[in-house]
Amino acid sequence: MEITQEFVADGLARAHYITNQRVETAVFLALALDKPLLIEGPAGAGKTEIAKVIAAMLAAELVRLQCYEGLDEARALYEWNYQKQLLRLQADQAQGVRWEDLSEHIFSREYLLERPLLKAITAPRRVVLLIDEIDKADEEFEAFLLELLSDFQVSVPELGTLRAHELPVVVLTSNRARELSEALRRRCLHLFIDLPGIEQERKIIALKVPGLDERLAAEAARFVSAVRKLELRKPPSIAETLDWCRALLRLGTRELDTVAIRTALGVLLKHEDDRAKVESKAAALAPRRP
Amino acid sequence: MTPLRDQIVNFVAALRAAGIRISVSESIDAARAVGAAGLERASMCEALAAALVKDEGDRAVFDQTFAQFFSAPASGNARGQHPDHRGRLESAASGRGRPGEEPSGVAKPRERRQESRAAAKSAQQEREERPADRQARRTPAKAGERGAPAAQSDEHSGEMRQAENRGPEEHGIEAGRVARSRAIERTPFAAYTDLEFVQARDTLAILKRRFRVRLGRRLRIAKAGRIDFRRTIRAATQRGGALADLRFRARRPRRIDLTILADVSGSVRYAAELMLELVAGARENFHRVRSFVYIDRLAEADFEGGHLVTAPALDLYARSDFGRVLGELWDRRAQVLGRQTIVVILGDGRNNRRPARADLLREIARNCRAVVWLNPEDPARWGTGDSAIEKYAREVRAHVAVRDLRELERGLLAIA
Numbered sequence A: 001m002e003i004t005q006e007f008v009a010d011g012l013a014r015a016h017y018i019t020n021q022r023v024e025t026a027v028f029l030a031l032a033l034d035k036p037l038l039i040e041g042p043a044g045a046g047k048t049e050i051a052k053v054i055a056a057m058l059a060a061e062l063v064r065l066q067c068y069e070g071l072d073e074a075r076a077l078y079e080w081n082y083q084k085q086l087l088r089l090q091a092d093q094a095q096g097v098r099w100e101d102l103s104e105h106i107f108s109r110e111y112l113l114e115r116p117l118l119k120a121i122t123a124p125r126r127v128v129l130l131i132d133e134i135d136k137a138d139e140e141f142e143a144f145l146l147e148l149l150s151d152f153q154v155s156v157p158e159l160g161t162l163r164a165h166e167l168p169v170v171v172l173t174s175n176r177a178r179e180l181s182e183a184l185r186r187r188c189l190h191l192f193i194d195l196p197g198i199e200q201e202r203k204i205i206a207l208k209v210p211g212l213d214e215r216l217a218a219e220a221a222r223f224v225s226a227v228r229k230l231e232l233r234k235p236p237s238i239a240e241t242l243d244w245c246r247a248l249l250r251l252g253t254r255e256l257d258t259v260a261i262r263t264a265l266g267v268l269l270k271h272e273d274d275r276a277k278v279e280s281k282a283a284a285l286a287p288r289r290p
Numbered sequence B: 001m002t003p004l005r006d007q008i009v010n011f012v013a014a015l016r017a018a019g020i021r022i023s024v025s026e027s028i029d030a031a032r033a034v035g036a037a038g039l040e041r042a043s044m045c046e047a048l049a050a051a052l053v054k055d056e057g058d059r060a061v062f063d064q065t066f067a068q069f070f071s072a073p074a075s076g077n078a079r080g081q082h083p084d085h086r087g088r089l090e091s092a093a094s095g096r097g098r099p100g101e102e103p104s105g106v107a108k109p110r111e112r113r114q115e116s117r118a119a120a121k122s123a124q125q126e127r128e129e130r131p132a133d134r135q136a137r138r139t140p141a142k143a144g145e146r147g148a149p150a151a152q153s154d155e156h157s158g159e160m161r162q163a164e165n166r167g168p169e170e171h172g173i174e175a176g177r178v179a180r181s182r183a184i185e186r187t188p189f190a191a192y193t194d195l196e197f198v199q200a201r202d203t204l205a206i207l208k209r210r211f212r213v214r215l216g217r218r219l220r221i222a223k224a225g226r227i228d229f230r231r232t233i234r235a236a237t238q239r240g241g242a243l244a245d246l247r248f249r250a251r252r253p254r255r256i257d258l259t260i261l262a263d264v265s266g267s268v269r270y271a272a273e274l275m276l277e278l279v280a281g282a283r284e285n286f287h288r289v290r291s292f293v294y295i296d297r298l299a300e301a302d303f304e305g306g307h308l309v310t311a312p313a314l315d316l317y318a319r320s321d322f323g324r325v326l327g328e329l330w331d332r333r334a335q336v337l338g339r340q341t342i343v344v345i346l347g348d349g350r351n352n353r354r355p356a357r358a359d360l361l362r363e364i365a366r367n368c369r370a371v372v373w374l375n376p377e378d379p380a381r382w383g384t385g386d387s388a389i390e391k392y393a394r395e396v397r398a399h400v401a402v403r404d405l406r407e408l409e410r411g412l413l414a415i416a
Helices: A005-014 A021-033 A047-058 A082-093 A099-106 A116-122 A139-151 A182-187 A198-208 A214-229 A238-250 A258-263 A272-280 B003-017 B024-037 B041-052 B056-069 B076-080 B082-094 B109-129 B131-137 B141-163 B173-185 B194-219 B229-239 B268-281 B322-331 B358-366 B389-393 B405-413
Strands: A037-040 A061-066 A078-080 A112-114 A127-132 A153-156 A160-163 A169-174 A189-192 B224-227 B248-250 B257-263 B288-294 B298-304 B307-311 B341-346 B370-375 B398-401
Touching: A005 A021, A005 A047, A021 A037, A021 A047, A021 A169, A021 A189, A021 B024, A021 B041, A037 A047, A047 A061, A047 A127, A047 A169, A061 A116, A078 A082, A082 A099, A112 A116, A116 A127, A116 A153, A116 A160, A139 A153, A139 A182, A182 B024, A189 B041, A198 A214, A198 A238, A214 A238, A258 A272, B003 B024, B003 B041, B003 B056, B024 B041, B041 B056, B056 B173, B173 B194, B173 B405, B194 B268, B194 B405, B257 B268, B257 B322, B268 B288, B268 B298, B268 B307, B268 B341, B268 B405, B288 B322, B298 B322, B322 B358, B358 B370, B358 B389, B370 B389, B370 B405, B389 B398, B398 B405
Parallel strands: A037 A169, A037 A189, A061 A127, A127 A169, B257 B288, B257 B341, B341 B370, B370 B398
Antiparallel strands: A078 A112, A153 A160, B224 B248, B288 B298, B298 B307
8 A cells, every 4th residue: 555645644534533734744754754753742632542543544453562660671572481481491301302402492482472562573564563651661761762763673682683574653652751862853753742722622522522512512622722721730631621521411511601611620620729720710711602 | 966955955954053953864864754745835844844853842943944945935924924033033042132134025946045054154153153152051052052042932932833834723832831841941040030930930840740750760779689589489389399480579768868958049049949849849759858948047948838938037138158057057967967868058159258167068978978069050150259169069979060950950860
């Protein structure tokens, strides 16, 4: 299948991912140039979703590596199945197998536990590799990723170098918990996803919360956008907006007045200070109807 | 070279001159990206951005440079705001205002190229003209230049939203926030006014979480310590005696008592307050934290509802006397010093020529685990005038320059 910009735009639309030129171009380039795509942006802006959408678009498997503090190669790449090797040794002991045969045996692929990175590289078909929240992993792990990202190969001392048959599509996401190294940034294409604007968010609401009255959806989008402009500890993300809209739907809200705003605000804002701030301004933020 | 390739190379040069760091491999990527995405203006812009801009804080500069280079045929919108932008941009990059001359109308490609090359060159010249200033900052060139615009950071972010050459439905709230906090992190404390201080406090909320995580990671050395023989053997019985699973004895957590002394006189006070707040956010990483502020005497400090409270109240118009402060600390040594204590001192060591009492600092260092001195003053000025810092620096384990928020965070991490 040929990768064109139209194909990408079309694929994103089919996967119900509302987006803009910026995202389309970046995704297209990542596919066309076979480069990893580093996505940054606030929590809940849809970073992880992009990887899922790409996988759906290419009908490829999504291999996900969730990063966390203390993540090491054994968890990310591969590990020898120590217990299985031991069992094998004990089983072979009785038969007097020569050491040469034995060592060849127990250091074969059969005794290798594949972790996400190795799985992505050795997969027979093209996969989408999502390295989620790379900023949560330690700096050492980031350095280790560099070899992988530039050459798509991994060396296992006992087996030699494993090279990818099909270059995986790599998507990295970061929440900026820490600054990523220049070396990593250099190897990736970069995409910054921001929280959506009013119009874009209205479309998302209309798509994901289909039962909601159209006018109410527009008002909700406008309200959330206004709320984000206040200096809050945690501005509401898209997911929270959608939850909130679903709550409005279940509550049977017809009109976004101050009462409606106060009722379900806990779905939208998760900090007490933020809630107090918005509640105090609810009257000003409520949309005026003629 | 084809004209397009030529143009991309020049574009990259202009971006570099504007302070964005771009490697050779990235400029190759840019050429490939344009090759793949085509020459349609909007997609070319995004393609170049994806390949060249690896930091959202740089995006505004990129958009301005792009508008200068690849002008839109008749979309007056971007061009209309353009001279203003460029003037601001240059004044920001060079630290002084200079009205940008604007090529009138739609210039021919060749002319345009030369103009932008000239613009890039003049920007470079200006930067070269000011070596003294740059040396004074002695931060990496990129950091310094990015730091400069912070003074107008508020306008800057508004500008940025306009400059983003995108559809009307996009606002870039978060992008503006990122750029602002990045700029403030690199603004030297010496250049702070109350406005910068307020911005820094906002940024600190993010910084606090990051600092806590980083510090925690440093303090937590390997989770597992020595092998626990008894538990290993017990685990092995499940596997017929083979020592398949090794069990480790957990290490005792490191407990650190922290005693902080922060100078709150003069321009140092911004740095002091920010530091106290940063450490207060990471309190759980320490066994015990005692915070003090001083000018000419010592006062215990605490955060109540985000405000610094001192007891007893300090005379803010007093003249610094660190020698006397050391004496007061020494008198309280039973409560605030111990074998597990790390003493962090933030100050410029300007003592108004009063007795330095560095001998007391030596005694204090001998009675605790370490003394670390964080100095918000520019290293070029250390030891000049009434500064007694050189006498103090001899007695402490580390003496670190912390001129802006980034350095402050880095300096504080050095204690772990």
